[in-house]
Amino acid sequence: DEREDFLRRENELTDQLAEKESALVAQQKLVQEIREELNFVKESETSLSKENKTMSTQLNELRLQLERLDYDNKEGGITIDILKEQNQDLTNELEELKKTIENIKAVQKDLSAEDKEKKKAEKMAMMMAQFDTGAFSEKEELLRATLAKLDTIDTDAAVSTLTAEDITTLRRQLAEGQQQVRELMDKLLVSQETSEHHERRKIETEKRLSALEAEYEELLEKTIHDEETSNVDVGDSMADYKTKLEAQYAAKREAHLREMQDLKQQ
Numbered sequence: 001d002e003r004e005d006f007l008r009r010e011n012e013l014t015d016q017l018a019e020k021e022s023a024l025v026a027q028q029k030l031v032q033e034i035r036e037e038l039n040f041v042k043e044s045e046t047s048l049s050k051e052n053k054t055m056s057t058q059l060n061e062l063r064l065q066l067e068r069l070d071y072d073n074k075e076g077g078i079t080i081d082i083l084k085e086q087n088q089d090l091t092n093e094l095e096e097l098k099k100t101i102e103n104i105k106a107v108q109k110d111l112s113a114e115d116k117e118k119k120k121a122e123k124m125a126m127m128m129a130q131f132d133t134g135a136f137s138e139k140e141e142l143l144r145a146t147l148a149k150l151d152t153i154d155t156d157a158a159v160s161t162l163t164a165e166d167i168t169t170l171r172r173q174l175a176e177g178q179q180q181v182r183e184l185m186d187k188l189l190v191s192q193e194t195s196e197h198h199e200r201r202k203i204e205t206e207k208r209l210s211a212l213e214a215e216y217e218e219l220l221e222k223t224i225h226d227e228e229t230s231n232v233d234v235g236d237s238m239a240d241y242k243t244k245l246e247a248q249y250a251a252k253r254e255a256h257l258r259e260m261q262d263l264k265q266q
């Protein structure tokens with residue numbers, strides 16, 4: 001009986017030992033799996049920590065960029081306001097220049113019409129003054145005396161009282177009168193052609209002056225547009241452009257005005 005109990009007890013212990021060994025193996029396997037999972041978690045944590053640092057750095061950079069953009073936006077708004085004010089000033093100045101040019105054109109037009117009539121009267125007076133009024137009056141008196149003498153002749157007998165000298169004088173005076181009329185007509189024709197030539201030159205000069213004024217306005221507007229679309233200082237650069245343009249415009253305009261003055265004096 002004791003032997004059987006011992007064997008039974010041994011078998012039970014053997015079974016328990018086997019169960020314990022199996023449980024131990026299972027525990028060891030579980031521990032290994034937990035260790036592997038723990039290592040994986042640690043590696044994941046390290047990777048996440050690195051990614052977190054990287055994202056934190058990127059986030060800080062984005063914040064700095066956002067701040068810079070906000071600052072640049074404010075600066076751009078201030079610059080735009082300044083450019084708008086300068087553009088408005090330049091626009092007002094351009095309008096004033098246009099009004100000045102229009103006033104100059106109106107004054108030139110009025111002066112041109114007035115000078116035309118004045119010069120026409122002066123030329124006629126000058127042309128008439130070129131005639132020898134004394135000689136003309138003397139010849140007129142002689143012609144009148146001859147005509148008066150002819151008026152007293154109403155018969156054939158009276159005609160015979162005319163001397164050869166009287167007839168010669170009458171013919172000569174008539175010929176001289178006709179010659180003076182022809183000379184006067186020729187001078188009038190030459191004067192008219194000269195006046196028309198001067199008028200054409202004057203019109204051409206006025207057209208060139210108008211074209212110059214239009215070119216000045218176009219260059220001024222183009223300069224303002226270029227300055228608005230560029231990044232340079234509008235005030236300083238525009239002042240330089242304006243000075244150069246005004247100098248060129250003044251020089252050309254003075255030359256045209258001198259030419260017009262020469263035409264008027266002719």
